[in-house]
Amino acid sequence: MVIRKKKIIIFFSLLFFVLFSCYAQKTKKQESLSHVIDVLQERFDVQFNYAEDTIDDFVIMPPLERLSLNEVLAYLETKTGLSFSIMNDRIVLVKPKKDSIFCGYIKDKSNLQPLVAATIQSTNHSTITDDNGFFQIEIENINTPITIRFLGYKTITKPLHEFSILKCEDIYLSSNVQSLAEVVISNYITGGINKLSDGSYEIDFSNFDILPGLIDDDVLQSVQAFPGIQSINESVSNINIRGGTHDQNLMLWDGIKMYQSGHFFGLISMYNPHITQTVFLRKNGSDVSYTDGVSGTIAMQTDKAINKEFDGLAEVNLTNINSFVDVPINKSSSIQIAARKSISDFVETPTYTAFFDRISQNTEVSSNASTITNSNETFDFYDTSFRWIYKISDTDEVRLNFINVHNQLQFNENATINNQFVSRESQLSQNSIAGALHYIREWNQDFNTELEIYETDYKLKAVNVNVLESQRYLQENIVSETSIKLKSNYKLNNTFKFLTGYHFVETEVTNLDDVDIPRFKNLVSEVLRTHGIFSQIDYKSLNRRTSLNVGLRYNYINKFKKSIWEPRLNFSHQFLEHFSFEVLGEYKHQNTSQVINFQNDFLGIEKRRWQLSNNQNIPVITSKQISTGINYNNNGWLVDIDWFYKVVKGVTTQSQGFQNQYEFVKSKGKYDVKGVDVLISKRLKKFNTWLSYSLMNNRYFFNELEADYFPSNFDVTQTFTMGTAYKLNKLKLSAGLNWHSGKPTTLPILGNEIINNEVNFGATNASNLEDYMRIDLSAIYDFKLGPHTKANIGISIWNLLDYENQINNFYRLNNEQVVETTQNSLGFTPNAVFRVYF
Template sequence: MAIKGKQYLLSIILFSFFSFTISAQVKNEKQSLIAIFEAIQNQYNYQFNYAEDSIENVYIIPPKKELTLEDVLRYLERNTPFSFTIISDNIILVKQKEGFVICGYIKDIETQSVLTSATIQSNTSSTVSDNNGFFQLLVKSESELISIKYLGFKTVTKLASVFNKEVCLDTYLYPNFQLLSEVIISNYMISGINKLSDGSFEIDFSNFEILPGVVDADVLQSVQAFPGIQSINETVSNINIRGGTHDQNLILWDGIKMYQSGHFFGLISMYNPQITDKVSLQKNGSNVIYTDGVSGTIAMKTDNEINSKFRASLGGNFIDANAFADVPISEKSSIQFAARKSISDFLKTPTYTNFFERISQNTEVDNNTNNSVNSDKEFDFYDTSLRWLYQISDKDVLRVNFINVSNELIFNENAIINSNQESRESSLKQNSIAGAVFYNRVWNDKFQTSIEVYETDYKLKAINANILDEQRFLQENSVSESSLKLTSNYRITEQLNLLSGLHFVETEVTNLDDVDNPLYRLKISEVVRLYSAFSQIGFVSKNRNTAFNIGTRFNYLDKFKKSILEPRFSFNQKFLNDFRFEILGEFKHQYTSQVVNFQNDFLGIEKRRWQLSNKEEIPVITSKQLSTGISFSKKGWLLSLEGYYKMVDGITSQSQGFQNQYRFSNVSGSYDVKGIDFLFRKGIGSFSGWLSYSFMDNTYKFNSLDEPSFPSNYNITHALTLGTAYTKNRFKVSAGFNWHSGKPTTEPIIGNEIVNNEVNFGAANNQSLEDYLRLDISAIYDLKFCHHVNATIGLSVWNVLDKENIINSFYSVQDQNLLKTNQQSLAITPNAFIRVYF
């Protein structure tokens, strides 16, 4: 522990030294044009000749000092309504350009929020609104037509004479459709997390502050901050929404269904936070456009606005290096690109070491014996993602997405065979690649349509080279899915909206087991096709106090000749000014799930494999859920209480990962969950604090087992989180305390632990592991250098107290002795990052 402690301390010192030896900050605040003229006169020994009253209210960012005088004057002409001419005796004449300047603030008429990067265009020039929605534009005459455009809003056309020449007033744009639910509770826990009127939650990373233990806005780690959502083993590849398994979550990236979640086999999210703009989380009351995901939906979205200015960033932390670029191609098109790559090829940090030890616990990678030793362990990951937007016309928008993600683990097994040293390589590779095309057409003020096509492919491949048995065991699990969705949206009235559509999905899952000694090969490939039609009515009252969505989705599975009808609804009512009441409900289904055949499959690391439902062992999973809640929000106070009941039928014992007497059983059953989610939050100026609590009663029902009913493996009865965040100017800090009751576990019968060389277990899940406890901290500081460059540095520590939490425990018999194995949580793990923006 002493050596590890020194490594942590050295890493933090090196990072701090590297970050804070960057050159000192240079202020880039706007200055008056008079002050800028004085500075230029002192530097270049030129005098400005101007009418003082014409420039007294003009403020711009000063030009760089290293520019030549000619470059300075060109910069001033581009950013002011004046022209500059050098005349004799070192005098610069300042004249008002022909025409006049109009200005204003672009805002959404319904939400009153500012619209950034709106396009304002005249016959001769154009500009875009800044982060405050503000714009300035030089026009030549009052009769000139000014058009204001923003994606998803009606184009506004006005005469230049309408704009006030003395005061910059607000200009409002009207949405084409009320497609998205409105924010009813902003800053749900911290800034950037909001609750919407349809019962869903939104994380807006463009306005995101900081969460404990997360400095680089990890998408799937951030989702776990909400009450009712935990990861029973601390990974983003095992997120449990109200007691469900991870495979029961529908995970979408810009509408593409993803079958892989994380890097490092679940310790960090595989979705690059630089290109992910918003995340929507729905625990109940799902929109009818979504198909499977019986426990919940996590929908990630990229920015849907065409950028007019080049933006880029470079970053790195103790795990990876990453880059992002947003490149305007034209006024109508821009492309975003993001990439990450692990740095373990040339530097293995303490963070990397902890992560590797965590994922390799009790696996083929970690299992050395007296006769064989594993060595040369290497792990690598990368991800690349792309989003291209093209506004074909004011009514037509095209979006193209692409994502490619990979994890690879390699190690050698070494042994002495017949007095000779031999070595064979084992490996585990996990890869996802997907692409999509989305086209939206606004036909008129009331009607629009969209077409979405995607292809997503996932593959997990393991080669286990057993050198002592002279055996090579190859395993593969792959998913290939194609989707076509047609959606229409018709605005019946200003308050009433009709959403309808058709959806086709074809999913193919292939599983391969191939052994060379003795020769054995089994390959099974299955296909399921889904045909769906859906329709939903949305209503928002004029005073915005009442909102509801009610609809249904009809599904037909051709393989099973099975029809499934899924009604869904959400209702939200504001009353007594500061109170809100909501009720949500849904029916859902899914025909893909993950199963565990053996605990040592795929080297024991990612042992779950995707499988399709069939007519025999694996039914189609169906769910029913109802929840109701009440909230109070006023002057920074928030109290929210929600109760729910969920019933999921068609699960299999193999999908639950049993490691007790039912580990080899293959039966179907169900589970039902009753629970309460509670949140208290208070914001005072730059400080916010929150307390969340969840209660859950999660019970299995397997009629074919010896015990028809017993607690679920995911029954975390009590979970509590206490968090704080403080933001002041450029500094952000957050700390969080996480506690929950222990995971259910099955113990052997005391005094009769072994029968017939097998563990003699007692009642299933009748005991619990020790309570889980973790304290995390995070801190971020923004550095501002000059007009074009700034940076952010951050530091986080996961499990500050270095608490040795047991996240799993199981028993086995070796040499007629009972062996208990405990899997530990992640130890104290520091991380730090730096990101430079251009």
């Protein structure tokens, strides 16, 4: 362990050395505009007057000393696009040029042909290009963000001053190999969150603003801002999409299926926020190339563009240190590396303490037998991510991805036996390691193919000692999966596109239980191989108002000789200018699920283990889902309403986490859920405010347990969130309220709590815990450290009012009495960050 820690420290030291070295090599000649103005004031004995934020973002080459004042001012206007006017008393007034015109020609980078009807947007105006690719648009100031997009091409978004604004120059767009849906609603909740025409949602972290309680772009915390998505126990390892369990979510990182979600066993997303560029969330209507995830899909992607300049950052907050570099190798290749490690080895912060206390509640880490004491509790986590892109030629591209994630918890169990002090170590580790190869071939402008190969491995291991009995209990849960997918995209014309492909998946799951005294060992390893063939037709009307994707996927499971057909549908239509209507539907299946054999497995911290379907008592899980929605978007107002109905068959009682009379019962059944998701938001100048509401009815049916439907363990009937974000120059503020009705629970029968030395439970899930409520705050301030170095500081408070929210309870017999045990959510939890960009 010491060697590993030394290696991590050396890695971070080298990474920071690279950051500072590259920065030093890059900033030798250009100077900030403020420094240039200071020099000019001395040279010409004039006074420049300006608002500080007008010139903050400009870095230029200083003008030649031989130039006159008028020539210098003309030079500065050329380089910055600002207005420099000589006033009386030798005063030079600096200000943005108001109501100017920005113009240009949008062209295809590969063939230099004009792109007709490309969209150009500023803050308050928009236009499209004509037959020659020409456009012109009004602009308010030099810092106005300009977005240029055209279907099938990579979108450009950057401030106006990064374009040439003195004449109408050519602007080139690169074709996007992937077929991406168009944005229907931008700034869906806050900046950087968009709704797409295929019914999915996009989080673009390059344009992301801020959410309440978050100062990092935590992927799995951010997706919980959407209506219909929440975590019933505040854990990113237990995200519930429309009433489903976490194992029913397909988690993809650059196309790799991941079987682990979080650090701190669920309180922090394990996906480094700085290498994850974009997240696509799908509740329904999945692309036919996806399999698994009967409840939903969370697909994370790194940046797919080759970076031309060095970028990097270093960060420290109250739980970890983090660093990221994006290094160009040459014009055809670049590498991204990200690394993060907990700081608990060096200091225990209030945030760390709050997290540790939360995960160890009612486990062997926090409480043990009365004669046993625990000591030396330590927790450590780290993750590393890597992405390499190489553009072999104009038509061939290779991308490699790698991720390694590790969590480790250790503590000593101590007791005095026969007047001798005995201490033994228990530990729990959780690790994921995965890699992928993507090869993209663009045969021509209308046809391309993509090969995806990945290997993903997950391991959960626990060593639980019993010092009183001198016993050691070893548990392991291992998943190893290999996937090969070949896709082809063919564009028939401007209206129709076709997607076809083949997908092979081999999944092996191994479970080990090993006790030394008395000797017992049970090792079970199972393998499933699945073949999939899929095809899809995409239609987009010429006026871009109607979109239809219809597809079919055929799956064949070798071991069971089982065929599964899965139709998929998403349809959207814009009408009456500001309204749109959508219908989404899908059939899906999955072969893996998480089960709980005993509540104290794996020290009670991460008690779920993955298992494969056996087509008998553990069926293949299948789902059917349909949803329809309508939204209104105009003048900063957004109203989005979605109705949905979903049926999931093949679930087992072990996968649902019962802690009542069905805790040790093994049965299979189904659940259905119906409801409505509503989002209302208003953007007003610097403010963005949103309200979301979800109403849901989630029911189980297990024929061997009860004759009728009964409420699901995840039947949180009502969920309400309210948030606001404010952005002023370099300051971002956000506050939010989260409320939902209490989790279902099963109570003992009052007055007749015990029968046959067991708890006598009443009707299943007929009661609820108290309602949950939480208020969060966050703030981030950006500033400059130098001509090429930016920084920001941020603070956040989770659960500002320190509400004691019950997230779970269960009942046990103790000394012939029924005792209730409760688990609470995080209390008042602060966090802070300091981040430097190079």
